Amino acid sequence: MSYVIDRRLNGKNKSTVNRQRFLRRYREHIKKAVEEAVSRRSITDMEHGEQISIPGRDIDEPILHHGRGGRQTVVHPGNKEFNAGDHVQRPQGGGGGRGSGKASNSGEGMDEFVFQITQEEFLDFMFEDLELPNLIKRHLSGTDTFKTVRAGISNEGNPSRINIVRTLRSAHARRIALSGSSRAKLREAKAELERLRREEPDNFGDIQTVEAEIERLSARIHRVPFLDTFDLKYNLLVKQPNPSSKAVMFCLMDVSGSMTQATKDIAKRFFILLYLFLKRNYERIEVVFIRHHTSAKEVDEEEFFYSRETGGTIVSSALKLMQEIMAARYPTNEWNIYGAQASDGDNWNDDSPVCRDILINQIMPFMQYFTYVEITPREHQALWYEYEQVSETFPSSFAQQQLVSAADIYPVFRELFQRRLVT
Numbered sequence: 001m002s003y004v005i006d007r008r009l010n011g012k013n014k015s016t017v018n019r020q021r022f023l024r025r026y027r028e029h030i031k032k033a034v035e036e037a038v039s040r041r042s043i044t045d046m047e048h049g050e051q052i053s054i055p056g057r058d059i060d061e062p063i064l065h066h067g068r069g070g071r072q073t074v075v076h077p078g079n080k081e082f083n084a085g086d087h088v089q090r091p092q093g094g095g096g097g098r099g100s101g102k103a104s105n106s107g108e109g110m111d112e113f114v115f116q117i118t119q120e121e122f123l124d125f126m127f128e129d130l131e132l133p134n135l136i137k138r139h140l141s142g143t144d145t146f147k148t149v150r151a152g153i154s155n156e157g158n159p160s161r162i163n164i165v166r167t168l169r170s171a172h173a174r175r176i177a178l179s180g181s182s183r184a185k186l187r188e189a190k191a192e193l194e195r196l197r198r199e200e201p202d203n204f205g206d207i208q209t210v211e212a213e214i215e216r217l218s219a220r221i222h223r224v225p226f227l228d229t230f231d232l233k234y235n236l237l238v239k240q241p242n243p244s245s246k247a248v249m250f251c252l253m254d255v256s257g258s259m260t261q262a263t264k265d266i267a268k269r270f271f272i273l274l275y276l277f278l279k280r281n282y283e284r285i286e287v288v289f290i291r292h293h294t295s296a297k298e299v300d301e302e303e304f305f306y307s308r309e310t311g312g313t314i315v316s317s318a319l320k321l322m323q324e325i326m327a328a329r330y331p332t333n334e335w336n337i338y339g340a341q342a343s344d345g346d347n348w349n350d351d352s353p354v355c356r357d358i359l360i361n362q363i364m365p366f367m368q369y370f371t372y373v374e375i376t377p378r379e380h381q382a383l384w385y386e387y388e389q390v391s392e393t394f395p396s397s398f399a400q401q402q403l404v405s406a407a408d409i410y411p412v413f414r415e416l417f418q419r420r421l422v423t
Helices: 018-026 027-040 121-128 163-200 204-220 259-282 301-304 316-329 349-365 384-393 406-417
Strands: 048-054 111-118 147-154 234-241 245-252 283-290 296-299 336-343 369-376 398-403
Touching: 018 027, 147 316, 163 204, 245 259, 245 316, 259 301, 259 336, 259 369, 259 384, 259 406, 283 301, 296 316, 316 336, 316 349, 349 369, 349 384, 369 384, 369 406, 384 398, 398 406
Parallel strands: 245 283, 245 336, 336 369, 369 398
Antiparallel strands: 048 111, 147 234, 283 296
């Protein structure tokens, strides 16, 4: 059997459609492989795709071939081991390409099919079925994005947008309208000329008169141009405003001394995953980074993920700063506001009730969704139980989850941002 391997470059996206069809066909295999890859490697390790293996039995294609013609009579010999309906066990060992049995001098098979998905495809499967909950279009004025849409046919336009079919149709209709009566008279004259030549071949006067009429009508029809200027039709394209929902995500991370380096690393990975998800799925979204210990500070992306600053723990400082930024820069009638907070649960005891009050009275009434992730293997402390009261007050817009290890990041992230059916 011969195998043809096409290693040509994908010039001008010639095989893109086939690749997308292939990815749709084996979506379940790819999704499973992506989930295993996320749990196996670091969240920050996203610069390459992933190798996907598909069992050989799942890529078998139906084969059409000629069968044996005529009536076939087959006589099977009897045996002492099997009767009709018995299941024959698989032979031990042997086989080719599959399994890990002992060596054999017989049998053949096929290895699993392995292919590579790109970084873009990897992230597509990674963030599939995820969305920001309760995202609505609050404010549509002042949008600066447009999309070009078809808006019918125009008599004027760019030559590159000429509609050939509509142009020829218009020209054909014009020619019919201008020469229709002449063509009818021409058909009658030709029929009359044919009759005269057949029945009155000696009537030269009438024959010459009809021939002159035919020449006059033919010249009149030919003077109608095949294509005129006002026959030209163009595809009309207009710019349509593309209203988009404005959203802001507040990322609050505890960097106090109680947060060990391992805990901080898990928190950073969670926010890296969140940041990748937001930037990939939402074009018009702003991200506000807030780090806190005893005091809170708004920082940029670089400082948020890599600063080594540390200190005591007062969680309310971050919530107060978040509320101040919301009031100053993000009016609730224009913005969809989201928040995500990561902490190990340690907090100054007298501060946890303050955090609860700030959330219930000053933040949650204006939030679309707020998530709290507690990174600790220990028992929950006061902050967790205070936040449970917030969850009871705002059950649809507040969620809290616990992380124990880096392997829990992706499952918890999917649980927090899983697409939910609107009822």
